[in-house]
Amino acid sequence: MQLAINAVILAVAFTVVTRLMQFRKAPINRFIKKLRFLTNGFKLGTPTTEQEVAALRNHDAKDTPSYSHAELLTRNEVESRFNENSWQGLAYQDFRNTILARGRGTKTFPCVYATMGYRSDDHRYVFLESDNPSEPRNVRKVALSLASYLRISTSLGPNTSLVIIGAPSEKQRTVEEHNRTFWDMLRGLRICDPKAWPDDIPQDTEDAKWTFCFNGEPVFPVMLTPAHQKRWSRHMSVPVIALQPKWVLDNLLGTPEKRKAAQNKVRNLLQKYDTIGVSPDLTAYGAVGTSEARQLCLQDKNESVQCPYRNFDS
Secondary structure, eight states: OOHHHHHHHHHHHHHHHHHHHOOTOHOOOOOHHHHHHHHHHHHHOOOOHHHHHHHHHOOSSOOOOOOOOOOBOHHHHHHHSTTTTTTHHHHHHHHHHHOOOOOTTTTOOOOOOHHHHHHOOEEEEEEOOSSOOTHHHHHHHHHHHHHHHHEEEEEEEOOOOEEOOOOOOSSSSOHHHHHHHHHHHHHHHHHHHHSOTTTTOOOOOTTTOOOOOETTTTEEEEBBBTTTTSSSGBBBBSSEEEEEEEHHHHHSSSHHHHHHHHHHHHOOOOHHHOOOOOOOOOOOOOOTOOTTTHHHOOOSSSSSOOSSSSSOOO
């Protein structure tokens, strides 16, 4: 068995070295990190299929032969595939009930655009293998699904999101621990990313113009956790990552008038929904002295979250 594992690792190493020769302009350290990430799956006992390895290894997304392992589910597919008493069914019901909550003794979910996206069936869903999105098997699944989602997102509605739902766990993590798994997942996605970071977006996560990118496209992922007990707008019964392409936000906030109306609506709902004040980090993109990275994971108190990675490529 050990010989077989070693043979597979050597095969992956040989292929990556071959790619290094083909793409000398690509930073060498990124290919080394990618190799380490892929082989780490064998150390952890998380099986990797040949299709997954090929998809993650390709330098250009256009060359990827198949994303057949990407599991993008519609609302109807989730409801028909999973028994309502399965963990997937229960987690989905919690997500649905939370974002559909409205009035009459029930607080209205602040992100009304997520609610509209659900009602119009514009969301797509992915279920992870555990509660830790940074595990290699989960990063691989998210990378494949996200690449497929971004290819079709513009054909969906104006409020579309990719909803990534983690499994329940007996292990109780703090908000900070959940946030760390989120950052490490983004790090893993960057390692798997088949494209270089866009030239027009800074890589410094503290830069006011920074935004996370995958497959060459800017995206806005946020973390919701079971550990949030005051900031209920970031609470779910299981870890959930809701990700939107930035074009969705650009359409919603494209003019000063649109931005002001949307911010006022959401802030008013946040003040009623949460039992803590609106986070001072929820600011306009690009505002001097701010960083979008601070908005992705919010504490259960009004203290800024510092991204542990100043640059996801370093």
